[in-house]
Amino acid sequence: MxxxxxxxxxxxxxxxxxxxxxxxxxxxxxxxxxxxxxxxxxxxxxxxxxxxxxxxxxxxxxxxxxxxxxxxxxxxxxxxxxxxxxxxxxxxxxxxxxxxxxxxxxxxxxxxxxxxxxxxxxxxxxxxxxxxxxxxxxxxxxxxxxxxxxxxxxxxxxxxxxxxxxxxxxxxxxxxxxxxxxxxxxxxxxxxxxxxxxxxxxxxxxxxxxxxxxxxxxxxxxxxxxxxxxxxxxxxxxxxxxxYLGHGMVVVGHGTRLNPVLPFLGALLVGTDGRRFADERAQGYSKLGRLIAARPDHRAVLIWDERMHALAMRSELMRESDAAGAFRRYPSAEALAVDLALPLDALSATLTAFHAVSREPGAAQDAPDADTDHGPLKPPLYAARITSGILTTxxxxxxxxxxxxxxxxxxxxxxxxxxxxxxxxxxxxxxxxxxxxxxxxxxxxxxxxxxxxxxx
Ligand SMILES: Cc1cc2nc3c(=O)[nH]c(=O)nc-3n(C[C@H](O)[C@H](O)[C@H](O)COP(=O)(O)OP(=O)(O)OC[C@H]3O[C@@H](n4cnc5c(N)ncnc54)[C@H](O)[C@@H]3O)c2cc1C
Structure with missing residues (x-):
């Protein structure tokens, strides 16, 4: 040959x-x-x-x-x-x-x-x-x-x-x-x-x-x-x-992603009805993509506070989202609800009932005693509309x-x-x-x- x-x-x-x-x-x-x-x-x-x-x-x-x-x-x-x-x-x-x-x-x-x-x-x-x-x-x-x-x-x-x-x-x-x-x-x-x-x-x-x-x-x-x-x-x-590798934290209209650590810092995930629909920490971001794809309009909203934000901004992908204006900072839950067209009553009830629970950095997943309960999210709040994506097969x-x-x-x-x-x-x-x-x-x-x- x-x-x-x-x-x-x-x-x-x-x-x-x-x-x-x-x-x-x-x-x-x-x-x-x-x-x-x-x-x-x-x-x-x-x-x-x-x-x-x-x-x-x-x-x-x-x-x-x-x-x-x-x-x-x-x-x-x-x-x-x-x-x-x-x-x-x-x-x-x-x-x-x-x-x-x-x-x-x-x-x-x-x-x-x-x-x-x-x-x-x-x-x-x-x-x-x-x-x-x-x-x-x-x-x-x-x-x-x-x-x-x-x-x-x-x-x-x-x-x-x-x-x-x-x-x-x-x-x-x-x-x-x-x-x-x-x-x-x-x-x-x-x-x-x-x-x-x-x-x-x-x-x-x-x-x-x-x-x-x-x-x-x-x-x-x-x-x-x-x-x-x-x-x-x-x-x-x-x-x-x-x-395939899916992603459930792709920001709608921007295509950038949020840091997947946010749920482990205590971020809240709600549907466009203002209610929770999944255990934030139980899903990998690939599986979360499928859950969001099954939602009406293929949309959800992730909400986090200042404490989480400082930690999440360590990653390049979060800095990219920031540079693209893919998320916003809101002085109150009301401002967030208006801007993202979420029903305020439902969102307020969800926020009142939700406790931000974080895992200590470096703690094993099977060590729930390493969890810290920070209580309800405290304004100012950050939020982005997210959807699902495919990254690689x-x-x-x-x-x-x-x-x-x-x-x-x-x-x-x-x-x-x-x-x-x-x-x-x-x-x-x-x-x-x-x-x-x-x-x-x-x-x-x-x-x-x-x-x-x-x-x-
Ligand atoms: C946004 C994003 C974030 C990710 N984050 C992570 C992460 O943090 N950790 C992780 O483990 N995985 C992550 N992944 C998945 C990971 O990036 C891929 O699984 C991995 O890079 C695949 O490596 P690879 O060498 O097979 O392919 P690639 O890195 O894509 O390299 C393949 C190369 O082959 C070339 N090529 C294609 N066709 C031909 C051809 N006909 N002839 C010659 N060359 C060709 C391409 O141009 C390319 O340069 C992420 C993926 C994406 C998209």
Missing amino acids: SFDYTVDVAVVGGGACGLMAALRTARAPGVTVAVFEKSTRDGCNTQISSGSLAAGGTRFQRAAGIEDSPERHAADILAASGDAEAAPLVHAVCAAAPQYVEWLADELGHPLELGLDMARAGQSVPRLHADRGRAGGALLIRTMRKAVENASNIAFLDNTPGEGLIAEGGAVTGVVVRENGRSVRVGARAVVLAADGFAGNAAMVAAHCPDAADAFYGGVSTSTGDAIGWGVALGARTRNMSG QGGLETDPTGRVLHTSGAPIPGLYAGGGSASGISGPTSDGYMSGNGLLAALGLAWQIATHLTP
């Missing part, structure tokens, strides 16, 4: 999964790696993400006196997703997580800390790690791209989209890419599909995630499911195609725990690997099963596994 050129490992997609797979594979001296990226200008989801990295059993947790482990992390994920079949994969990526979190901090200098201010539903202990300034995924991508630039055996080719796979006798032997306006055949011992999912492809979303077909789309335009299609054409199996090509893509026969397809949004993931078949941090865990964790498999 003829190729225009060959490398050892060809990576399609230069987001979290692709960059991690490249960096870790290229640790082995003499291994040549090429990353083919569709367009850094249009960007990747990692870049616009909050960059929160879930990992159990890190030195950051130990320093904070928090007992955790990859096993406990995996148990929390499986309890949320209900996808017992994925247990070997979930355990594998959870085992990788503390290793790559410490590697990112110690080897690449990414300024990580444990986010004690980042409580999330379903996480039995604090385990989200974030950069100290809460700059988010943009900083993570900058850190990883800089390391790629410094690696002499990695070539990063921007504006060079993959077009398809090359296979011979059922084994993948390379990839076709669009380089400088022409199709180029690149031979490779292994091809890593790291091109994310299909949330930016309306036809695929309608076919696989019909409940999100009309939802606001909050991801990048490059997630069009290309790699999943190539795998399927080769006979690969897919899984969890109906699973979480299903795709089924892999084994080392990232090898499986054929419908159940056997691995030789030479083909997938991770991140291109793979079937760890969040189960619906948007309810997503736990905070699963997206980057499926990307970085599988990349770590793939690289360990390729260059042990």
Whole structure:
């Protein structure tokens, strides 16, 4: 079979999964790696993400006196997703997580800390790690791209989209890419599909995630499911195609998001009738999206006070919402009710009955004695009209725990690997099963596994 050129490992997609797979594979001296990226200008989801990295059993947790482990992390994920079949994969990526979190901090200098201010539903202990300034995924991508630039055996080719796979006798032997306006055949011992999912492809979303077909789309335009299609054409199996990361705190008319910590600080969620309709702290933000989608007008209102506001403003996404004017500050419940067209009587009754209960920063989810009751919300109040959105899909090509893509026969397809949004993931078949941090865990964790498999 003829190729225009060959490398050892060809990576399609230069987001979290692709960059991690490249960096870790290229640790082995003499291994040549090429990353083919569709367009850094249009960007990747990692870049616009909050960059929160879930990992159990890190030195950051130990320093904070928090007992955790990859096993406990995996148990929390499986309890949320209900996808017992994925247990070997979930355990594998959870085992990788503390290793790559410490590697990112110690080897690449990414300024990580444990986010004690980042409580999330379903996480039995604090385990989200974030950069100290809460700059988010943009900083993570900058850190990883800089390391790629410094690696002499990695070539990063921007504006060079993959077009398809090359296979011979059922084994993948390379990839076709669009380089400088022409199709180029690149031979490779292994091809890593790291091109994310299909949330930016309306036809695929309608076919696989019909409940999100009309939802606001909050991801990048490059997630069009290309790699999943190539795998399927080769006979690969897919899984969890109906699973996605939803978001229940997208601000209506702005598309920015509120900080998901607000419910854990004691924020109140009401429908457009001024009444509560859900336990604010019991839902992950992905599941909350579905609950809001089921409301009249697909709308709800989140209300918080000055104490919560000061804490929530630590995150970049909240600062973005602020800059966009996506929420307002009100001197009284009356002013809020008038501005957001909520029935004042119902809202006043809800506010009187509601007590803001917060969890102490860093406390375990199963420690209700760490709750503080702050009593009713005190004006001035902040509020925003919120709706549901889809951020990324979480299903795709089924892999084994080392990232090898499986054929419908159940056997691995030789030479083909997938991770991140291109793979079937760890969040189960619906948007309810997503736990905070699963997206980057499926990307970085599988990349770590793939690289360990390729260059042990
Ligand atoms: C707003 C938002 C916030 C989020 N916050 C978090 C969070 O805090 N924590 C968390 O764990 N998860 C979060 N997620 C989910 C997480 O960002 C994704 O699950 C994760 O980034 C997926 O990584 P990836 O490497 O698979 O894809 P990406 O980072 O999207 O990278 C894929 C790359 O492939 C390229 N590509 C696509 N098609 C081709 C092709 N044909 N040829 C070549 N290249 C191609 C794209 O241009 C892109 O650069 C968030 C998502 C969004 C949208």
